[in-house]
Amino acid sequence: MSYQEQRSVLTMASGVTIFIVFFLLALPRFHALDPAVLSDGTAVLRWGAGAMLVFIASSIVIRILLMILFSIFYRIISGEEPPEIEDERDRQIELKVNHVAQTLFILGFVGALVAVRIGASPVGMLLVMAISGVISEVVGESTRIVLYRRGF
Amino acid sequence: MGSAPITNRVRELRFHAGEMTQAQLAEQVGVTRQTIVAIEKQSYSPSLELAFRIARTFGVTVDEVFTYEER
Numbered sequence: 001m002s003y004q005e006q007r008s009v010l011t012m013a014s015g016v017t018i019f020i021v022f023f024l025l026a027l028p029r030f031h032a033l034d035p036a037v038l039s040d041g042t043a044v045l046r047w048g049a050g051a052m053l054v055f056i057a058s059s060i061v062i063r064i065l066l067m068i069l070f071s072i073f074y075r076i077i078s079g080e081e082p083p084e085i086e087d088e089r090d091r092q093i094e095l096k097v098n099h100v101a102q103t104l105f106i107l108g109f110v111g112a113l114v115a116v117r118i119g120a121s122p123v124g125m126l127l128v129m130a131i132s133g134v135i136s137e138v139v140g141e142s143t144r145i146v147l148y149r150r151g152f
Numbered sequence: 153m154g155s156a157p158i159t160n161r162v163r164e165l166r167f168h169a170g171e172m173t174q175a176q177l178a179e180q181v182g183v184t185r186q187t188i189v190a191i192e193k194q195s196y197s198p199s200l201e202l203a204f205r206i207a208r209t210f211g212v213t214v215d216e217v218f219t220y221e222e223r
Contacts, residue, residue: 002186087183088199089190148186151195 003074003082004090004148007067008141014066015059015137019130022055030123045122052126093147101140108132157221158197162188165210165217181205 001009030047037043071082086094112128120128166172174188181188181202190196191206198206207214 004186083184083186085182085184087187088202089183089187089196151190151193 002148003078003080004093005145006074007070008144008148010066010070011063012138012141014063015134015141018059018062019055019134022058026051026055041122045126048123048126052130055130092152093144096147096152097140097144100143101136104136104139105132108136158218159194159221160191160218162206162217163192165212169210177206177209180209 029051033044033047037047074080074082108129109132111132112125115128116122116125162177166174166177174192175185178185178188182205183202187196187198191198203214203218207217210217
């Protein structure tokens with residue numbers, strides 16, 4: 001498995017793990033909210049937006065740390081330096097991966113709007129958006145692995 | 153997806169160039185070793201610019217390295 005493929009697997013695994021851990025941490029806090037807050041749609045949306053911002057910020061920090069550790073372990077285990085340059089093939093694959101991931105995320109965004117329209121709560125809408133983000137990342141990184149392995 | 157209709161003699165030319173390694177060729181033409189591997193496996197067709205850089209590295213013309221196979 002090449003450096004890029006290993007990095008994709010790590011990105012997928014960490015994305016799913018961070019989401020599950022965050023969800024498990026946020027769920028009891030949501031249930032512990034004051035009933036007055038829970039009955040106010042705007043307040044619930046504000047709480048959900050805050051939780052999502054914390055999720056996004058912590059994901060970025062954890063990812064950066066994981067990638068640094070991955071580069072260090074890759075050097076030690078494989079005895080090779082991680083590729084320092086990004087060439088034309090990497091850029092073409094990146095474009096295709098972004099296209100797949102963005103399409104899925106947009107579908108998730110539309111799905112979130114549909115969910116609200118048919119009666120989901122504001123937190124339900126944010127949850128649909130977050131799940132679509134995780135799915136788009138998993139499918140995008142899977143696409144990257146396929147493109148690196150099979151060519152295009 | 154799958155193999156491109158462009159075949160190449162990169163592996164053979166590397167052999168005739170003093171058994172140049174994939175890493176050495178990659179460094180000379182400015183791409184990663186994985187891209188040279190993909191070109192040799194014919195799972196990636198390089199850009200015209202990269203094709204010229206590879207041909208010049210071996211001192212041959214582009215059509216001596218790459219061939220378009222009609223299917």
